[in-house]
Amino acid sequence: MKYTSYLILAFWLIAVLLGNVLQLNPNAIDLEVILQAPTAQHWFGADDLGRDILARVLSGVEVSFLVALIVTGVTMTIGVFVGLLAGFYGGRVDAVLMQITDIFLAFPGILLAIAFAAVLGPGLGNLIVALCLTGWVSYARLTRGQTLSLRHRQHVQAAESLGAGVPRLLFRHILPLLASILVVEATYSLASVMIAEASLSFLGLGIQAPDASWGAMLRDAVRYMLIAPHYVLIVGGCLMSLILAINLGGDYLRDALDVRKPD
């Protein structure tokens, strides 16, 4: 199981590189093969405009990785910063910051991201902004909880009594102890951001035609499901394999780094 998940992950990473090296044309239209099932020439078949599904899947996975990496990076930075401040200072700072996160958490799932993406308008940039605006909250919560307990550890108090400033305490004495839990969290969040990106694209809020994204492809695929079931099965299968591989990778990372489950 362990190696299968690494293999799938490696496969998709290579796929990203391959898509660039082979210079496939995901937007090339061939009217002869519209909605054709997989053949020797088009391994994954063709979509409703006669475009090669394989080429579009490869170009879509690149978008998935890009969005996941950017969003995870930005949300983690913001969330960790907020969480450190709230956990370290406590009192009023903590109360206000946590009240704000409570308000964000009152919007279930990706509802708020849908709302932000809707008003910002469709497009990849706006999709990333929408996911960043809503994604930092869980990191803030996690970091705050951990900081709250680490704050009173002896090594932090020792550093404080030796005159270390707040930035030094936060970044040299508290943050390193959070590293492993954050790495595990970030791995899971790669997968959840990919799902969120696909969901928003599925609703037509992400990357716009003719560029490929797995969510947008699934939207088209569902429309033509009755005549071309291969389309929806292949694209969905690709998405599932990647998500599962990342989540399993997260599990192994969690065990390896000995991080206790946050729940």
Added chain:
Amino acid sequence: MNIIKRLTSLFTVIFGVLLLTFLLIHLVPGDPVDVMLGESANMADREALRADLGLDQPLVNQFGSYLAKLMYGDLGQSIHTQTPIIDLIKVRYPATVKLALLSLLIGIAIGVPLGIFAALKAGHWQDFVVTIVSVRLSAMPAFWLGPVLMLIFAVWLGWLPVSGMDSGTSIILPAVTLGFGLSAILTRMTRTSLLEVLNDDYIRTARAKGLSEQTVILRHALRAALLPIITIVGLQMGSLLAGTVITETIFSWDGVGRLLVESIEKRDYPVTQACVLIIALSYVLVNLATDFLYRIADPRMRYA
């Protein structure tokens, strides 16, 4: 004291939710009126909409009148159809609640028994299979599971309608799509929570008394194990509500979620705003209800 604290924070959260949904329309890049009516709209229509939405007022006044209108159940008007939004919600909301409740039941009906089964077979291959399957199911987004179920049960087997709300069985596929994710999480939670309880002393006592295994599991162990499950069900109601947005769209189920997506496509932002608000408020209230339910189920919590 605890309840007062809980209510204060509830009001702050509701206020924040109202503020955030109110501000949504101001996040529209450029002039929201332009975006909603299109560049070609004439001046009079624009000014009428601007005045109607109160966009010509200072922000604080706008928020004030937004809240005041809400008190009377006035959510504004749809730009597209000119109907009061509250009327749209009144039609759509019951459909969403019906869908969410049925998927909740499906999730519990599959998840809890499977979790008990896995816990009783802990360490055996049956446990392994159930755990792996539940991990996989919970990672399956609705826009993938939905079409697959539709393909199998509606297209290939022809047992159920593909989509829409015309027949009584139309609700089954969307409800199963939503319920599956929940059942996966419930399976894991029930398993973990039951396993923890099964090692407790009072379970050994119950067994030593000579009670049947069935009584021990169902009457003694499960009762204690159900507490964390209530919390999970409550929290998962949120993802269920958010999940309706995509599931309703796939299965053409006319609920609030689909209304939200339709309003986004038509750039009917007041409707978008109202849908987001309704879903978020439902979630907040469900969480509150879960909290109280938990207190009733666990006497220890009343004094905590």
